[in-house]
Amino acid sequence: MILNTNKIIGIIGGMGPEAGIELHRRVIHFSEASRDQEHFSIVHVGFPSKVVDRTQYLEHKTIINPAQAILEMVHIAVNSGATVLGIACNTAHAPQIFEPVKMGLSTHEKPVNLVNMVEEACVSCIQEVPLNSKIGILSSNGVFKSELYSAMLQHRGFEIVLPSPKFQEEVIHNMIYNSVFGIKSNSTILRTEVLELLHKAMRFYLNNDVQTIILGCTEFSLLKEVLSIAYPNILVIDTIDVLAKALIREASKPVTA
Template structure:
């Protein structure tokens, strides 16, 4: 008998990101009929998970890790064996380590994937000659240096804007209450397009060879990659890793078999 791996996705950060991750997983799975798709559970409880950047900025003392852990527990009860969190900022050490601590305390056997590390892995495999890398992210990810430290450990030269540009251009593109991606996930507002172009122009002028989309919301507006610069989408990277992990099954003789190789 084959032991099935079930993908569990923590959504709601924002809600469209979890849906996009599911869509990427489906698009990456080589199938000819419904029954060949991977089993997947998405749970999205946006009201219950405080904003990650707000927590990292000290605007709330509530660590979102606690509610994320509760969602993971629900996913495990629903049969999930592999977990992906559809939010880069949730992988900052003060949040992610608390989640891992809770899983260990519960004796959970879930496999929890780390989106930024996976994204950097895929960057290296896809573009082995790239050395100058830029990161587009929320203020929370920017300040916690999730990507910056991981990339530097791997020998990359990391190019980031100063905080004024980060806050007034990149973070605003994502968070602005009137026109930002979070406020209008299904509408490409002219303001977002302008800030996107301004962001790309910064990296062009700084001779960046590749850009990491270090916020899951960015997948919604960077669907068409600029031809002059390489782009690594963290949401797509996590989807690839989840498909790879979920395609490894155990047979009744405890043998391991891989269904799909990406």
Template sequence: MKTIGIIGGMGPLATVHLYERIVFRTKASKDQEHIHVLIDSNTNIPDRTKAILGQGLDPTVELLKSAKNLESIGADFLIMPCNTAHYFIDEVSKDISIPFINMLDETVKYTYNKYGKDTVVGILATDGTIKSKIYEDYYSKVGIKTVIPQKNQDRIMKFIYDVIKRGNFELGTDIFFEVVNELKELGANAFLLGCTELSSAQYLFKFEGDYINPMEVLAEKSIIFAGGILN
């Protein structure tokens, strides 16, 4: 099987959950039937949202450092559990010689196949992902309509940074569902967890419904690409 290289640290909890999902979703009866996974949890990568908004350092230097590191120690392809960082994926990909699975592209394909062209996707994501319109652009290519929070974007940022990134899980999910309800009012019938902290939140709080979880999509795609068998 191929060796997976994970550019992690964005954040560390999301990196842990992606690796966990790869392990849980791989059909294996012994250690040797699992996939070889290399992880560079590079917490030196600057904040992606701040960079996109012109308020922070360019993360591509550290992203490329991790990519080259993983390539040099034997990764056959790369994945990255950070939606916002995919804004920089083309810049990183051009300087490496191994494939880079695009989580956003795979998520849009998954959405189209599961929900169809006529669904309306409500995007829950960081300010950087929202401002860059990266998911809107990907979805528009397949004709899927998207909506974003108009009143409560600050609430989803608070949930991502204050609850998940800071580990204040006792604060719960109330502010998250405030944003979901707004997106429902705007016509959404499926909800994109467009930040890997939100993917982690689904694993931690075990909420169910029409949520599109890019980290789950990426784990499944990575297993198949590596030559593993899905559990």
């Protein structure tokens, strides 16, 4: 099959770098292509050293909004021809960050489709999860404290099970950000400490009758295989998968004049 589109996908990465690469890989994986020429053209921009940590901004530990650096990457992608964009970071979809990025897109003459990962994940829940089901979220503190997923899903009739702030900080957030063993510090090697914390988090959710888990941080997408093997009866909504499929869907739509 030759893809009948000239739309270029833009991946805004570097948050963290491994997650952006994973999104790129999954766009390739989910594409219906049998030869090089049938794949989507992709512009992947990642400036990790320029983007302030999103959770630190949302927790008021810095006054620098990462939206500025994200928008800089967006402009590079659009000026390189991308018209369908995805940001490979859940926390960057908090309104305080995402909305300024959307507003900044208005400076471009041609229309640009910035796909919202969080909205797409919520649509996946509506399609795959029975109403009134209990959903748990593995996320950064930024997503947790901004209620990015919980507010949207509760409005749609789901029950969201949340840990205490202490558990969120010491167990779930620690899996990502611990400077010694966290996923951001060891993105290519899954440390034993992370697995121990993951199982502790899953015990909490299983004890609260949760049957669906949203991987609400792109770093957690790197644990998808472990979760699928260890907890086969849990439905995992992987936001990198969701975003990759949404980018393919939007880039496959006919180009309008």
